Amino acid sequence: MTQTQPGGDLVPTQVLEAVETTSIRDDVLDLLLDKVEADRFPSPSMLDDIEKLLTPGRRQAYADILMAKIRADRFPSRSMIQRLLRLSE
Secondary structure, rough: OOEOOOOEEEEHHHHHHHHHHHHHHHHHHHHHHHHHHEEEEEEEOHHHHHHHHHHHHHHHHHHHHHHHHHHHHHOOOHHHHHHHHHHHH
């Protein structure tokens, strides 16, 4: 099955659905990364959700947020350090 796009291009429905799903995934990931960056003590469940959505191209952005939090905290969370170490594997 195909759908006509602006400009008259025919695009398979599966491709459109994949693009929409990717867009939603990116939007949710952006939202969660923003919240984690703003929260002094982000919840472990939110960090878990980010790690489920994370793509290879977004790993560095997440790592940068975790590194900034670890640098800013006099006594950083051991679990946050472990998350960062897992990203480096």
